[in-house]
Amino acid sequence: MTNKMIPFSPPRIDQKIIDEVVDTLKSGWITTGPKTKLFEKKLSEYTGCKATLCLNSATAGLELMLRWFGVEEGDEVIVPAYTYSATANVIIHCGAKPVFVDVLDDFNIDPKKVRAAITSKTKVIMPVDFGGLPCNYEQLNNLVREASIKDQFTPKNEVQKTLGRIMILSDAAHSIGGKYQGKNVGSLTDVSVISFHAVKNLTTAEGGCVNLNFPEPFDNEEIYKYLCVKSLHGQNKDALAKTIPGNWRYDIVEAGYKWNMTDIMAAIGLVELARYESETLPVRKAIVDQYNNAFKKYSWAELPVITDENRVSSYHLYALRIKNVTEQMRDEIMSLIFPKGVSVNVHFIPVPIMSFYTQMGYDIHNYPNTYYHYSREISLPIFYNLNDEDLHTVINAVVSSVEEVLNKYGLVNQENIKDLIA
Numbered sequence: 001m002t003n004k005m006i007p008f009s010p011p012r013i014d015q016k017i018i019d020e021v022v023d024t025l026k027s028g029w030i031t032t033g034p035k036t037k038l039f040e041k042k043l044s045e046y047t048g049c050k051a052t053l054c055l056n057s058a059t060a061g062l063e064l065m066l067r068w069f070g071v072e073e074g075d076e077v078i079v080p081a082y083t084y085s086a087t088a089n090v091i092i093h094c095g096a097k098p099v100f101v102d103v104l105d106d107f108n109i110d111p112k113k114v115r116a117a118i119t120s121k122t123k124v125i126m127p128v129d130f131g132g133l134p135c136n137y138e139q140l141n142n143l144v145r146e147a148s149i150k151d152q153f154t155p156k157n158e159v160q161k162t163l164g165r166i167m168i169l170s171d172a173a174h175s176i177g178g179k180y181q182g183k184n185v186g187s188l189t190d191v192s193v194i195s196f197h198a199v200k201n202l203t204t205a206e207g208g209c210v211n212l213n214f215p216e217p218f219d220n221e222e223i224y225k226y227l228c229v230k231s232l233h234g235q236n237k238d239a240l241a242k243t244i245p246g247n248w249r250y251d252i253v254e255a256g257y258k259w260n261m262t263d264i265m266a267a268i269g270l271v272e273l274a275r276y277e278s279e280t281l282p283v284r285k286a287i288v289d290q291y292n293n294a295f296k297k298y299s300w301a302e303l304p305v306i307t308d309e310n311r312v313s314s315y316h317l318y319a320l321r322i323k324n325v326t327e328q329m330r331d332e333i334m335s336l337i338f339p340k341g342v343s344v345n346v347h348f349i350p351v352p353i354m355s356f357y358t359q360m361g362y363d364i365h366n367y368p369n370t371y372y373h374y375s376r377e378i379s380l381p382i383f384y385n386l387n388d389e390d391l392h393t394v395i396n397a398v399v400s401s402v403e404e405v406l407n408k409y410g411l412v413n414q415e416n417i418k419d420l421i422a
C-alpha cells in the first residue's frame with residue numbers, strides 16, 4: 001500500500017489560470033459579461049460552429065435545446081444506453097420518454113439501432129461522443145433526412161415545422177477538439193453541447209456550451225439571442241445590458257431558467273482554450289499512445305478506438321477493456337489497482353442499470369453490447385501533469401492486477417461471458 005495516490009483527472013490549475021481569475025475578480029465584473037462573450041466567440045472560431053452560448057453546465061445546455069425544440073410529454077428521444085445519466089435525465093425533466101439503444105464496439109450509438117427505434121413520436125436523437133471519439137455523424141445526419149423518416153415526423157410547433165425532421169442534439173461533453181472527416185466537433189450536426197466540468201478535457205470548474213449549427217432557414221445568431229433570454233430567467237436584458245445608463249427597465253417574456261456562465265468561469269476557459277491545441281491535446285495524445293504501446297502486447301487487453309479513417313478522438317478517456325472477464329472479475333481487478341496508488345474509474349455504469357431507470361421498467365438485458373463493454377471496462381488516469389514515472393506506475397498496477405485475477409480464474413470463453421447476462 002502506497003500513501004501517494006495518482007489521481008484520475010485533476011484539473012490543470014497553474015499561475016496563468018489563477019492570474020486570469022484574479023483579473024476577473026478585480027475587474028468588478030464577475031457574472032456573465034465581457035469574458036463570457038469573448039469565450040463564446042473563441043469557441044465558435046475553434047469549433048467552426050455558427051454561434052456558441054456558454055452556460056453553467058452541459059446538462060443545462062442539453063435541457064435548454066430540448067426545451068427550445070419543444071420536447072414534452074408524449075415525445076420520444078433516442079439516446080445510447082451507454083452514457084452518463086445526465087443525457088437521459090434531461091429528457092425526463094421535459095416529460096418525454098428516453099428511448100435507449102445499444103452501442104457499437106467503439107462505445108458509440110449504433111446507427112442501425114437508432115433507425116429501428118424511430119417512431120412518429122421521435123423528436124430528437126442524442127448521440128454521445130464517448131471518450132472524445134465522434135459518432136458517425138454522416139450516417140446520423142443522412143438518416144434524419146431520409147424521406148421515409150421525415151414522413152413519420154409529426155411537428156407540434158413552429159420550430160419543429162421549420163426543421164421538418166428529427167433534431168440531432170449531440171452530447172459532445174467529452175469531445176471538444178475531436179475531429180470527424182476533417183471538421184471539428186461542434187460543427188458536425190444541428191447542435192452540440194460541450195462540458196467544461198472539472199474532470200473534462202477543457203474545464204471552467206463547472207460549465208458548458210451549446211454550439212449552434214442549424215441549417216437554413218434558421219438564423220443561428222437569432223437562436224443564440226433567444227437562448228440568452230431563455231437561459232436567464234426569460235429576462236429580455238442581461239446584467240451587462242442593464243449597466244448602460246438609464247437602461248434599467250426590463251421585461252420577463254417567459255418563465256426562463258438560471259443557467260448562465262459567469263466571467264470567473266470564462267476566465268479559466270479562455271486560458272484553457274488558448275492552449276488546448278498546442279498543449280492539452282498533444283499531452284493527452286502522448287499519454288494515450290504510451291498506454292497503447294504498453295498494453296498492446298497483452299492478449300487480454302482490448303485497446304480503445306482513438307482514430308480511424310474518419311475520426312480523431314479528443315483523448316478524453318482511456319477506456320481499456322479486459323478480454324474474458326465478468327463484471328465481478330473487473331471489479332476485483334479494480335480493487336487490486338487502488339491499493340497500488342492508482343485511481344481508476346468505470347465509464348459508464350449504463351443508465352438502464354440505475355435504480356431510477358430500472359424502476360421505470362428499463363432493463364439492461366435489452367442492451368447486451370452496452371453491458372458487455374461496461375462489464376469489462378476500466379478507465380485509466382489521463383491528465384496534463386501525469387508524468388512518466390506515474391504513468392509507469394499505472395501501467396504496472398493494471399498489468400499485475402489483471403494478471404492476478406486472470407490467473408485466479410483461468411481464461412473464460414468470451415461467449416460464455418455473454419451468456420452470463422442472457
Ligand SMILES: *Cc1c(COP(=O)(O)O)cnc(C)c1O
Pocket residue numbers: 056057058059060083084086087128171173174194195196197206207208
Ligand atoms: C460530464 C457529462 C455530462 C454533463 O456535463 P456537465 O457539464 O457536468 O453538466 C453529460 N454527458 C456526458 C456523457 C458527460 O460525461
